[in-house]
Protein backbone atom coordinates (compact mmCIF):
# COMPACT_ATOMS: atom_id res chain seq x y z
CA UNK A 195 0.00 0.00 0.00
CA UNK A 196 1.07 3.55 -0.53
CA UNK A 197 0.80 7.10 0.73
CA UNK A 198 -2.59 7.92 2.22
CA UNK A 199 -2.40 5.57 5.17
CA UNK A 200 0.68 6.99 6.79
CA UNK A 201 2.72 5.30 9.45
CA UNK A 202 1.34 6.21 12.84
CA UNK A 203 3.45 7.49 15.66
CA UNK A 204 4.31 4.12 17.03
CA UNK A 205 3.55 4.06 20.73
CA UNK A 206 4.93 2.01 23.58
CA UNK A 207 2.38 -0.13 25.40
CA UNK A 208 2.92 -0.80 29.07
CA UNK A 209 1.07 -3.21 31.32
CA UNK A 210 1.77 -2.87 35.02
CA UNK A 211 0.57 -5.61 37.35
CA UNK A 212 -2.70 -6.05 35.48
CA UNK A 213 -5.18 -8.41 37.07
CA UNK A 214 -8.57 -9.74 36.14
CA UNK A 215 -10.95 -11.51 38.46
CA UNK A 216 -14.18 -12.71 36.91
CA UNK A 217 -17.17 -12.61 39.21
CA UNK A 218 -20.08 -14.76 38.15
CA UNK A 219 -23.19 -15.23 40.19
CA UNK A 220 -23.23 -18.48 42.13
CA UNK A 221 -19.55 -19.16 41.38
CA UNK A 222 -16.28 -18.57 43.18
CA UNK A 223 -14.41 -15.48 41.93
CA UNK A 224 -11.93 -16.61 39.30
CA UNK A 225 -8.64 -14.84 38.76
CA UNK A 226 -7.93 -15.29 35.05
CA UNK A 227 -4.97 -12.86 34.83
CA UNK A 228 -2.71 -12.67 37.85
CA UNK A 229 -0.50 -9.64 37.69
CA UNK A 230 0.80 -9.17 34.15
CA UNK A 231 3.55 -6.69 33.46
CA UNK A 232 4.99 -6.05 30.00
CA UNK A 233 6.98 -3.19 28.54
CA UNK A 234 6.32 -3.23 24.82
CA UNK A 235 8.44 -0.95 22.68
CA UNK A 236 7.04 1.24 19.90
CA UNK A 237 6.50 -0.81 16.76
CA UNK A 238 7.31 -4.09 18.44
CA UNK A 239 5.46 -7.26 17.45
CA UNK A 240 4.65 -9.36 20.50
CA UNK A 241 3.19 -12.86 20.47
CA UNK A 242 1.17 -14.06 23.44
CA UNK A 243 1.48 -17.81 23.54
CA UNK A 244 -0.02 -20.30 25.94
CA UNK A 245 -2.44 -23.17 26.40
CA UNK A 246 -6.19 -22.79 26.18
CA UNK A 247 -7.64 -20.92 29.14
CA UNK A 248 -4.38 -19.28 30.26
CA UNK A 249 -5.77 -15.74 29.90
CA UNK A 250 -4.62 -14.59 26.46
CA UNK A 251 -7.97 -13.30 25.21
CA UNK A 252 -8.76 -11.76 28.58
CA UNK A 253 -5.49 -9.82 28.41
CA UNK A 254 -6.22 -8.49 24.92
CA UNK A 255 -9.77 -7.57 25.86
CA UNK A 256 -8.54 -5.56 28.82
CA UNK A 257 -6.05 -3.69 26.64
CA UNK A 258 -8.78 -3.02 24.08
CA UNK A 259 -11.20 -1.84 26.74
CA UNK A 260 -13.73 -4.59 26.08
CA UNK A 261 -13.18 -5.91 29.59
CA UNK A 262 -12.53 -3.91 32.77
CA UNK A 263 -9.30 -4.42 34.67
CA UNK A 264 -9.70 -5.53 38.27
CA UNK A 265 -6.45 -3.76 39.16
CA UNK A 266 -3.27 -2.52 37.56
CA UNK A 267 -2.47 0.00 34.85
CA UNK A 268 -2.32 0.02 31.06
CA UNK A 269 -0.56 2.86 29.25
CA UNK A 270 -0.27 3.71 25.56
CA UNK A 271 2.52 6.22 25.18
CA UNK A 272 2.34 8.30 28.31
CA UNK A 273 -1.43 8.06 28.59
CA UNK A 274 -3.12 5.78 31.10
CA UNK A 275 -5.96 4.12 29.22
CA UNK A 276 -7.41 1.52 31.56
CA UNK A 277 -10.39 3.70 32.42
CA UNK A 278 -11.04 5.00 28.89
CA UNK A 279 -13.79 3.54 26.71
CA UNK A 280 -12.59 1.40 23.77
CA UNK A 281 -13.20 4.12 21.20
CA UNK A 282 -10.85 6.51 22.97
CA UNK A 283 -7.85 4.19 23.05
CA UNK A 284 -6.81 4.27 19.37
CA UNK A 285 -6.51 0.52 19.19
CA UNK A 286 -7.24 -1.67 16.19
CA UNK A 287 -8.81 -4.96 17.11
CA UNK A 288 -8.81 -7.99 14.87
CA UNK A 289 -10.92 -10.32 16.93
CA UNK A 290 -12.57 -13.09 15.07
CA UNK A 291 -16.04 -12.25 16.27
CA UNK A 292 -15.51 -8.56 15.94
CA UNK A 293 -18.28 -6.77 14.18
CA UNK A 294 -18.48 -6.35 10.46
CA UNK A 295 -21.60 -4.44 9.51
CA UNK A 296 -23.87 -7.04 7.94
CA UNK A 297 -25.68 -4.69 5.54
CA UNK A 298 -22.43 -3.54 3.93
CA UNK A 299 -20.33 -5.62 1.60
CA UNK A 300 -16.69 -6.26 2.42
CA UNK A 301 -15.43 -3.34 0.36
CA UNK A 302 -17.79 -0.95 2.12
CA UNK A 303 -16.88 -2.41 5.48
CA UNK A 304 -13.22 -1.76 4.83
CA UNK A 305 -13.70 1.71 3.37
CA UNK A 306 -16.02 2.78 6.18
CA UNK A 307 -13.41 3.98 8.62
CA UNK A 308 -11.34 5.62 5.91
CA UNK A 309 -14.30 7.58 4.60
CA UNK A 310 -15.22 8.70 8.10
CA UNK A 311 -11.72 10.10 8.43
CA UNK A 312 -11.87 11.55 4.90
CA UNK A 313 -8.75 9.68 3.85
CA UNK A 314 -7.93 10.28 0.20
CA UNK A 315 -7.59 7.33 -2.14
CA UNK A 316 -9.66 5.10 0.11
CA UNK A 317 -10.88 2.87 -2.68
CA UNK A 318 -7.38 2.18 -3.95
CA UNK A 319 -6.14 1.43 -0.47
CA UNK A 320 -8.89 -1.09 0.07
CA UNK A 321 -8.04 -2.79 -3.23
CA UNK A 322 -4.35 -2.93 -2.45
CA UNK A 323 -4.74 -4.25 1.05
CA UNK A 324 -7.28 -6.82 -0.13
CA UNK A 325 -4.83 -8.08 -2.74
CA UNK A 326 -2.10 -8.48 -0.17
CA UNK A 327 -4.34 -10.43 2.17
CA UNK A 328 -5.60 -12.66 -0.65
CA UNK A 329 -9.16 -11.43 -0.45
CA UNK A 330 -9.75 -9.39 -3.60
CA UNK A 331 -12.44 -11.83 -4.63
CA UNK A 332 -14.36 -11.19 -1.42
CA UNK A 333 -14.79 -7.46 -1.76
CA UNK A 334 -18.28 -7.55 -3.24
CA UNK A 335 -19.66 -10.14 -0.84
CA UNK A 336 -21.70 -9.59 2.30
CA UNK A 337 -20.19 -10.73 5.62
CA UNK A 338 -22.92 -13.32 6.14
CA UNK A 339 -21.85 -15.25 3.05
CA UNK A 340 -18.21 -15.62 4.10
CA UNK A 341 -16.53 -18.73 5.45
CA UNK A 342 -14.77 -18.45 8.79
CA UNK A 343 -11.36 -18.21 7.13
CA UNK A 344 -12.63 -15.47 4.83
CA UNK A 345 -14.18 -13.59 7.77
CA UNK A 346 -10.84 -13.77 9.50
CA UNK A 347 -8.99 -12.13 6.65
CA UNK A 348 -11.63 -9.42 6.44
CA UNK A 349 -11.38 -8.79 10.19
CA UNK A 350 -7.60 -8.56 9.85
CA UNK A 351 -7.88 -6.11 6.95
CA UNK A 352 -10.37 -4.03 8.88
CA UNK A 353 -8.05 -3.78 11.88
CA UNK A 354 -5.08 -2.86 9.68
CA UNK A 355 -6.81 -0.26 7.57
CA UNK A 356 -7.89 1.74 10.60
CA UNK A 357 -4.25 2.64 11.08
CA UNK A 358 -4.26 2.41 14.87
CA UNK A 359 -1.42 3.12 17.26
CA UNK A 360 -1.79 -0.32 18.77
CA UNK A 361 -2.98 -3.41 16.95
CA UNK A 362 -4.41 -6.40 18.82
CA UNK A 363 -5.03 -9.66 16.99
CA UNK A 364 -6.58 -12.71 18.61
CA UNK A 365 -5.78 -15.89 16.69
CA UNK A 366 -5.96 -13.96 13.41
CA UNK A 367 -5.08 -16.90 11.18
CA UNK A 368 -6.56 -19.89 12.98
CA UNK A 369 -9.18 -20.72 10.33
CA UNK A 370 -6.91 -20.52 7.30
CA UNK A 371 -5.56 -23.64 5.66
CA UNK A 372 -1.88 -24.37 6.21
CA UNK A 373 -0.53 -22.90 2.97
CA UNK A 374 -2.59 -19.72 3.08
CA UNK A 375 -1.84 -19.32 6.74
CA UNK A 376 1.85 -19.25 6.00
CA UNK A 377 1.46 -16.68 3.23
CA UNK A 378 -0.88 -14.39 5.15
CA UNK A 379 1.35 -14.65 8.21
CA UNK A 380 4.30 -13.48 6.18
CA UNK A 381 2.29 -10.61 4.69
CA UNK A 382 1.04 -9.63 8.14
CA UNK A 383 4.61 -9.32 9.31
CA UNK A 384 5.53 -7.22 6.26
CA UNK A 385 2.54 -4.91 6.82
CA UNK A 386 3.33 -4.61 10.50
CA UNK A 387 6.87 -3.60 9.64
CA UNK A 388 5.78 -1.09 7.02
CA UNK A 389 3.31 0.65 9.28
CA UNK A 390 5.11 0.20 12.55
CA UNK A 391 2.04 -0.62 14.62
CA UNK A 392 2.80 -1.74 18.13
CA UNK A 393 1.22 -5.17 17.85
CA UNK A 394 0.16 -8.08 20.03
CA UNK A 395 -0.82 -11.31 18.34
CA UNK A 396 -2.42 -14.06 20.39
CA UNK A 397 -1.79 -17.56 19.20
CA UNK A 398 -1.48 -21.03 20.56
CA UNK A 399 0.61 -22.04 17.60
CA UNK A 400 4.22 -21.89 18.70
CA UNK A 401 5.63 -21.83 15.17
CA UNK A 402 3.45 -18.82 14.45
CA UNK A 403 4.73 -17.13 17.60
CA UNK A 404 8.39 -17.97 16.96
CA UNK A 405 8.29 -16.85 13.34
CA UNK A 406 6.25 -13.66 13.79
CA UNK A 407 7.38 -12.14 17.03
CA UNK A 408 10.13 -9.75 18.04
CA UNK A 409 9.45 -10.96 21.55
CA UNK A 410 6.98 -13.42 22.96
CA UNK A 411 5.30 -13.91 26.29
CA UNK A 412 4.65 -17.51 27.26
CA UNK A 413 1.62 -17.59 29.55
CA UNK A 414 0.33 -20.27 31.86
CA UNK A 415 -2.67 -20.06 34.19
CA UNK A 416 -2.84 -16.27 34.21
CA UNK A 417 0.87 -15.51 34.60
CA UNK A 418 3.74 -14.83 32.23
CA UNK A 419 6.23 -17.66 32.62
CA UNK A 420 8.80 -15.97 30.38
CA UNK A 421 8.96 -12.83 28.23
CA UNK A 422 11.79 -12.71 25.73
CA UNK A 423 12.94 -13.02 22.14
CA UNK A 424 12.15 -16.28 20.35
CA UNK A 425 15.83 -17.19 20.68
CA UNK A 426 15.79 -16.64 24.43
CA UNK A 427 12.59 -18.63 24.85
CA UNK A 428 13.85 -21.54 22.75
CA UNK A 429 17.53 -21.57 23.70
CA UNK A 430 17.30 -20.45 27.29
CA UNK A 431 13.95 -21.48 28.79
CA UNK A 432 13.36 -20.11 32.29
CA UNK A 433 11.54 -23.17 33.53
CA UNK A 434 10.17 -26.58 32.69
CA UNK A 435 6.81 -25.23 31.51
CA UNK A 436 8.39 -23.01 28.86
CA UNK A 437 10.83 -25.70 27.77
CA UNK A 438 8.00 -28.18 27.45
CA UNK A 439 5.56 -25.82 25.73
CA UNK A 440 7.91 -24.43 23.08
CA UNK A 441 9.75 -26.74 20.72
CA UNK A 442 8.68 -29.32 18.17
CA UNK A 443 9.16 -32.24 18.57
CA UNK A 444 8.76 -31.72 22.29
CA UNK A 445 11.74 -31.57 24.61
CA UNK A 446 12.65 -34.83 26.40
CA UNK A 447 12.20 -34.55 30.16
CA UNK A 448 13.47 -37.26 32.47
CA UNK A 449 14.69 -37.70 36.03
CA UNK A 450 18.37 -37.53 36.89
CA UNK A 451 20.90 -36.80 39.62
CA UNK A 452 23.47 -34.03 39.42
CA UNK A 453 27.05 -35.02 40.16
CA UNK A 454 29.52 -32.18 40.69
CA UNK A 455 33.11 -32.73 39.55
CA UNK A 456 35.93 -30.26 39.42
CA UNK A 457 35.49 -30.16 35.65
CA UNK A 458 31.78 -29.35 35.84
CA UNK A 459 28.49 -31.14 36.21
CA UNK A 460 27.45 -34.54 34.99
CA UNK A 461 23.89 -35.81 35.33
CA UNK A 462 23.25 -39.45 35.89
CA UNK A 463 20.05 -40.86 34.45
CA UNK A 464 18.67 -44.38 34.37
CA UNK A 465 20.89 -47.36 35.14
CA UNK A 466 24.20 -46.09 33.80
CA UNK A 467 23.46 -43.08 31.63
CA UNK A 468 25.50 -39.89 31.99
CA UNK A 469 25.36 -36.50 30.31
CA UNK A 470 27.68 -33.55 30.76
CA UNK A 471 25.70 -30.42 31.69
CA UNK A 472 26.58 -26.79 32.22
CA UNK A 473 24.85 -25.91 35.50
CA UNK A 474 27.14 -24.29 38.09
CA UNK A 475 24.24 -23.83 40.50
CA UNK A 476 23.51 -27.55 40.73
CA UNK A 477 24.57 -29.21 43.99
CA UNK A 478 26.21 -32.60 44.24
CA UNK A 479 23.62 -35.33 44.55
CA UNK A 480 20.69 -33.04 43.70
CA UNK A 481 17.69 -34.78 42.16
CA UNK A 482 16.80 -32.90 38.97
CA UNK A 483 14.65 -33.12 35.89
CA UNK A 484 16.79 -33.16 32.77
CA UNK A 485 15.61 -31.40 29.62
CA UNK A 486 17.15 -32.41 26.29
CA UNK A 487 15.71 -31.13 23.02
CA UNK A 488 15.53 -33.75 20.24
CA UNK A 489 17.41 -31.27 18.04
CA UNK A 490 20.28 -31.11 20.53
CA UNK A 491 20.78 -34.86 20.93
CA UNK A 492 23.53 -36.27 18.70
CA UNK A 493 25.51 -39.48 18.33
CA UNK A 494 28.13 -39.52 21.12
CA UNK A 495 31.89 -39.68 20.67
CA UNK A 496 33.60 -42.71 22.22
CA UNK A 497 35.22 -40.84 25.09
CA UNK A 498 32.39 -38.64 26.40
CA UNK A 499 29.57 -39.22 28.91
CA UNK A 500 26.50 -40.52 27.07
CA UNK A 501 23.14 -42.21 27.32
CA UNK A 502 23.19 -45.73 25.90
CA UNK A 503 19.82 -46.32 24.30
CA UNK A 504 17.96 -48.98 22.39
CA UNK A 505 16.33 -47.82 19.17
CA UNK A 506 12.57 -48.47 19.28
CA UNK A 507 11.84 -46.94 15.90
CA UNK A 508 13.64 -44.75 13.38
CA UNK A 509 11.61 -42.44 11.14
CA UNK A 510 13.36 -41.00 8.11
CA UNK A 511 12.03 -37.60 6.98
CA UNK A 512 14.86 -37.18 4.48
CA UNK A 513 15.95 -33.77 5.77
CA UNK A 514 16.43 -35.43 9.15
CA UNK A 515 15.55 -38.60 11.01
CA UNK A 516 13.75 -39.09 14.32
CA UNK A 517 14.99 -41.89 16.54
CA UNK A 518 12.74 -42.99 19.37
CA UNK A 519 14.91 -44.49 22.06
CA UNK A 520 14.66 -46.37 25.33
CA UNK A 521 17.33 -45.77 27.94
CA UNK A 522 17.49 -48.51 30.58
CA UNK A 523 16.09 -47.20 33.85
CA UNK A 524 14.66 -43.99 32.35
CA UNK A 525 10.87 -43.62 32.38
CA UNK A 526 9.35 -42.94 29.00
CA UNK A 527 11.05 -42.68 25.65
CA UNK A 528 13.61 -40.24 24.38
CA UNK A 529 13.46 -38.73 20.91
CA UNK A 530 16.58 -37.66 19.06
CA UNK A 531 16.50 -35.69 15.81
CA UNK A 532 19.46 -36.78 13.72
CA UNK A 533 20.98 -35.41 10.54
CA UNK A 534 20.10 -36.80 7.14
CA UNK A 535 21.96 -40.00 6.45
CA UNK A 536 22.18 -41.26 10.00
CA UNK A 537 19.98 -44.31 9.69
CA UNK A 538 19.69 -46.15 12.95
CA UNK A 539 17.80 -49.42 13.01
CA UNK A 540 15.26 -50.76 15.39
CA UNK A 541 16.86 -52.89 18.09
CA UNK A 542 20.33 -51.37 17.84
CA UNK A 543 21.98 -49.84 20.88
CA UNK A 544 23.35 -46.37 20.27
CA UNK A 545 24.93 -43.71 22.46
CA UNK A 546 23.68 -40.12 22.48
CA UNK A 547 25.13 -36.96 23.98
CA UNK A 548 24.68 -33.19 23.63
CA UNK A 549 26.56 -29.97 24.14
CA UNK A 550 26.67 -29.39 27.93
CA UNK A 551 24.97 -25.98 27.64
CA UNK A 552 22.09 -27.62 25.78
CA UNK A 553 21.40 -30.05 28.61
CA UNK A 554 18.96 -28.18 30.85
CA UNK A 555 18.47 -29.00 34.51
CA UNK A 556 15.24 -28.15 36.33
CA UNK A 557 14.18 -28.31 39.94
CA UNK A 558 11.78 -31.23 39.85
CA UNK A 559 9.47 -29.70 42.47
CA UNK A 560 9.19 -26.11 41.24
CA UNK A 561 10.18 -26.51 37.59
CA UNK A 562 12.67 -23.64 37.91
CA UNK A 563 15.78 -23.84 35.79
CA UNK A 564 19.02 -24.67 37.64
CA UNK A 565 21.72 -22.71 35.88
Ligand SMILES: Nc1ncnc2c1ncn2[C@@H]1O[C@H](COP(=O)(O)OP(=O)(O)OP(=O)(O)O)[C@@H](O)[C@H]1O
Pocket residue numbers: 216217218224226244245246247248249250251252253398
Ligand atom coordinates in the same frame (compact mmCIF):
# COMPACT_ATOMS: atom_id res chain seq x y z
N1 LIG B 1 -16.68 -13.76 31.16
C1 LIG B 1 -16.07 -14.70 31.88
N2 LIG B 1 -16.53 -15.08 33.09
C2 LIG B 1 -15.91 -16.02 33.83
N3 LIG B 1 -14.77 -16.64 33.45
C3 LIG B 1 -14.25 -16.30 32.26
C4 LIG B 1 -14.85 -15.33 31.41
N4 LIG B 1 -14.10 -15.19 30.29
C5 LIG B 1 -13.07 -16.07 30.43
N5 LIG B 1 -13.15 -16.73 31.61
C6 LIG B 1 -12.19 -17.72 32.11
O1 LIG B 1 -10.92 -17.10 32.22
C7 LIG B 1 -9.89 -17.99 31.80
C8 LIG B 1 -9.08 -17.36 30.69
O2 LIG B 1 -9.89 -17.24 29.54
P1 LIG B 1 -9.33 -16.67 28.17
O3 LIG B 1 -10.48 -16.62 27.22
O4 LIG B 1 -8.60 -15.42 28.44
O5 LIG B 1 -8.31 -17.81 27.75
P2 LIG B 1 -7.42 -17.96 26.42
O6 LIG B 1 -6.01 -18.03 26.86
O7 LIG B 1 -7.79 -16.92 25.44
O8 LIG B 1 -7.85 -19.41 25.91
P3 LIG B 1 -8.08 -19.97 24.39
O9 LIG B 1 -6.72 -20.32 23.86
O10 LIG B 1 -8.92 -21.19 24.60
O11 LIG B 1 -8.76 -18.90 23.60
C9 LIG B 1 -10.57 -19.28 31.40
O12 LIG B 1 -10.49 -20.18 32.47
C10 LIG B 1 -12.00 -18.86 31.15
O13 LIG B 1 -12.88 -19.92 31.44
Ligand SMILES: [Mg+2]
Pocket residue numbers: 250251252364
Ligand atom coordinates in the same frame (compact mmCIF):
# COMPACT_ATOMS: atom_id res chain seq x y z
MG1 LIG C 1 -8.68 -16.95 23.55
